[in-house]
Amino acid sequence: MPRFSIIVPVFKVQGYLHACLDSVLxxxxxxxxxxxxxxxxxxxxxxxxxxxxxRDDRVRVLHLPENVGLGRARNAGLPHATGDYLFFLDSDDTLTPGALRALADRLEETGDPDVLVFDYARTHWWGGTRRNVLAHVLATEDVFTAAERPEILDLLMVVWNKVYRRDFVEREGFTFPPGYYEDTPWTFPVMLSAERIATLDRICLYYRQRRQGSILSTTSRKHFDVHEQYARVFRFVDARPALAHWRPFLHAKMGEHCLDILSKPDRLPPSDKGEFFRRTAEMFRAHRPEGVRVPAGLRVLEGGYAGYLARRQAGRAGRELGRRARQARGAAAARVARGRSALNLHRPLDADLAVYSAFSHRGVLGDPAAIHRAARELAPHLRNVWVLAGEEQAAGLPPDTEYVLLDSPDYRRVTERATYFVNNVNWPGALVKRPGSVHVHTHQGTPLKYMGADLLGRPGARLGVDVPRMLRRADRWDYSLVANRHSELVWERAFPCHFTSLRTGSPRNDVLVGAGPDDVRAARERLGVPDGDTVVLYAPTRRDYRRGGLVERIDPARFAADLGDDHTLVVRLHPSLADGPARGLGLAELHRRGVVVDATDEPLQDVLLAADVLVTDYSSIMFDYANLDRPIVIHADDWDAFRASRGAYVDITAEAPGHVSRSYRELAWLFDSGTWRDEESARLRSAFRARYCEFDDGRAAERVVRTLMLGEAPSGAARLPSQATSPDLLIPS
Structure with missing residues (x-):
């Protein structure tokens, strides 16, 4: 008896059917x-x-003699199912890699619940991917009933985001009715009847969003079926007194669902909308529970259709008035702000005010954070202020860290008067660079892939990137910090602006250069690494040949298993992928189960300190990690595609910091054989470090503060930038 019976109803999907079946088999x-x-x-x-x-004896095909519709096609498959669990998969959707293994593991972990609800992501015809916005509802390890966690019913009421224990379905006699909205009288009865519900916070299914929409987005009188489908739900509840307390909830859900259908311009013919409203109102009155107050948004169903139309018209008019009022207030506030800014811009700069930002105002991070720490120690007279995108970024800051929110009045006040600006991303275009201010651009590490003006010849890589605007913002830079001569040459070519390159080293790498055993031990404890384990850090970067940037080159679960029990696999996603669907495709679930450690949100330098070996494709953190003089493996199975789409300044497969794998089989062999840390690996790493860790000596942040903020002459022969005649400015002594 198989674990899963996957029932796939098929009708007019020949363009998508191969992808669906391949994703399963x-x-x-x-x-x-x-x-x-x-x-x-x-x-x-x-x-x-x-x-x-x-070709595959796991597939059985039923050819129906006539078209019966989605619900009854599912019913036709039910008698043939022999698996422990039923999975109803629509034939234009696909499973994500590893989905069935994750489902099977979660079922075993939770003791075979009646229903397991999992996550999904919408995949749009134009290439975009959007995760379910209510994914947080699934983030629980408990097994529960709907009464214990009613928020589970706020999820999309569809059949395909769940698997169902077959004997539970057969015992309760659940089947699908004909007509539109057939998932409604299946999902509500199932979820309300289930005595044990579990969740899986993992994207197991891609829900295809077709360009022409689904059948439910077509204009048809078949949308009237929704009334009978809810009537079936109410009959189900009426037949089970123990479920009577759900009537108020279902009554509200029915009203909300029907009003939503009525509000859509493409659902019902205009001539049918009045009838639809009247039938909805009749049903709403017929099923209204006694003594229950109707929610404000549904009271319109207690009146007539004319009142509904008038209320919608009044709502539109009110929203328009509100929009105009907001515009007027915004214009007035802008005039006041411009006046205040004009006044501030004529006041002298505050010589003791420094403003910092990192990664588009995401927090106290990277090189700016290292310079900030050095400034607090070496120049305590300075007032150091961070710019953050929102209060959520401030949650983990030390209480004595001053910050302002982007575009707030406080932000404008500090940026209009500050002398020092430190950032690893360009400041917003509206920020005015005043004469005498000092803009220090730290970048985000050593560049491997094309940046700035070099993107002009890479149309795919510059999708959504305004290169001329980027360069106009870079015109505000006074100083560009570099860790090696390669970076100096690249930045001066990629950003043809009027800055001075400073050979300071990377401030964020000071902690790596100066780290001792205690620092390494603390970093490993922070990640929860068992004593004695070999820590393998896997840090993939984004791809420009795929919309959204996510390409899964390695299965972390398989890699962790192949490494063995005495290894801990730590995964760190590229920052641009941290808030997208990448973690929901398995990483979060693997972290929860202890299979891997998801270190995406951990401080980068702590993660690097904890690792015994770095496995990456083309992430720039390899240049940081090389400072530790530990093994690096480059997994370059799509190097040609990466280089063709984005462009690369270095052939990292020819000038690698360690061994290069071109397939997963080669990668697994490198670790199984121990080759990843052999003498050849050390030789390659030594040459790489000599070239790319050239100026990293552990004093980069101090050098920036002393030279640019305190005006001290740097040690050695280097002089202040305004006096410099040598290109070897600020070479570490």
């Missing part, structure tokens, strides 16, 4: 059966299904 977890139901599809779907069945 290609899963590493193979204990499944696929019951594909050809709902008398008029295209080539039947032939496609038969071809798959001929």
């Amino acid at each position: 290609g899963q590493s977890y193979r204990d499944i059966e696929v019951i594909a139901v050809d709902d008398r599809s008029p295209d080539g779907c039947g032939e496609i299904l038969d071809a798959y069945a001929a």
Whole structure:
């Protein structure tokens, strides 16, 4: 008996069917059966299904003699299911890699619940991917009932984001009705009846958003089916007195759902909207529980259709008045702000005010944070102020860290008077650079991929990037910090502006250069690494040949298993992927189960200190990590595609800091054989460090503060930038 019976109803999806079935049959977890139901599809779907069945004995095809619709096609597959769990997969959707293994593991972990609810992401026809906005509801390890966690019913009420224990479904006699909205009278009864519900906070399914929309977005009288579907739900509850307390909830849900359908311009013919409203209102009155107050947003259903239309018109008029009022207030505030700014811009600069930002105002991070720490120690007279995007970025700051919020009045006051500006990203275009101010740009490490003006020849890589605007903002730079001569040459070519390159080293790497055993021990404890484990840090970068930047080159679960029990795999995503669907595709779940450590949100230098070896593709953190003189492995299985789409200043496969793998098999062999840390690895790393860690001596932040903020002459022969004639300015002594 298989673990999963995957029932796939099929109708007019021949363009998507291969992708759907391949995503199922290609899963590493193979204990499944696929019951594909050809709902008398008029295209080539039947032939496609038969071809798959001929190749894979896990596939069984049912050819229905007539078209019966989605719900009854699912019903046709139910009697043939023999698996422990039922999975209803729509034939234009796909499973994510590793989804079935994750589902099976979670079912075992939670003791075979009645229902397991998992996460999904919408994949749009234009290439975008958006995770379910209510994913946080799934972030629980508990097993519960809907009454104990009613927020589970706020999730999209569909059948395909859950798996169902087959004997539970058979015992309760659940089936799908005909018509539109057939998921409603399945999902509510199932969820309300389930005695044990579990969740999986992992994206297991890609929900395809077609350009022409789903069948529910078409204009048709079939949307009237929603009334009968809710009537079925109410009949189900009426037949089970123990569920009577759910009537107020279902009554409100029904009203909200019907009003939502009515509000959509493309759902109902205009001539049918009045009838739809009247039938909804009748049903709303008929099922209203006694003694329950109707929510304000649904009281319109207690009146007539004319009142509904008038209320909608009044709402639109009110929103328009509100918009105009906000515009007027905003214009008035802008005039006041401009006047105040004009006054401030004529006042002298505050010689003791320094402003910092990092990674688009995400927090006290990177090189600016290192310079800030040095400034507090070496120049205590300075007032140091951070610019943050929002209060959430301030949550973890020490209480004595001063900050302002972007675009707030306080932000404008400090940026209009500050002398020193330190950032690793360009400041907003509205910020005026005043004569006498000092803008220090730290960058975000040594550049491997094309940046700045070099992107002009890479149209795919500069999607959404305004290079001329980027250069105009870079015109405000006074100083560009570099850790090696390679960076100096690249930045002066990529940003043809009027700055001076300072060979200071990277301030953020000072802690790596000066770290001792206690620092390493503390970093490993922070990550929860067991004593004696070898820590393998996997840090992939984003790809420009894929919209959104996410390309999964390595399965972390497989890599962790292949490394063995005496290794800890730490994964750190590129910052641009941290808030997208990447973690939901398995990383968060693997971290929860202790399979890997997700260190994406941890301070970078702490993560680097904890690692015994770095595995990366083309992330610039390899240049930072080289300061530790520990092994580095480059996994370059798509190097040609990466270099063609983005462009690279260095062929990192030819000038690698360690061994290079071109496939996962090669990567696994490097670790299994111990080759990752052999003499050749050390030789390659030594040459790499000599070139790219050239100016990192552990005193970069001090050098910046003493030279640029305190006006001290740097040690050695280097002189202040305004006096310099040598290109070797600020070479470490």
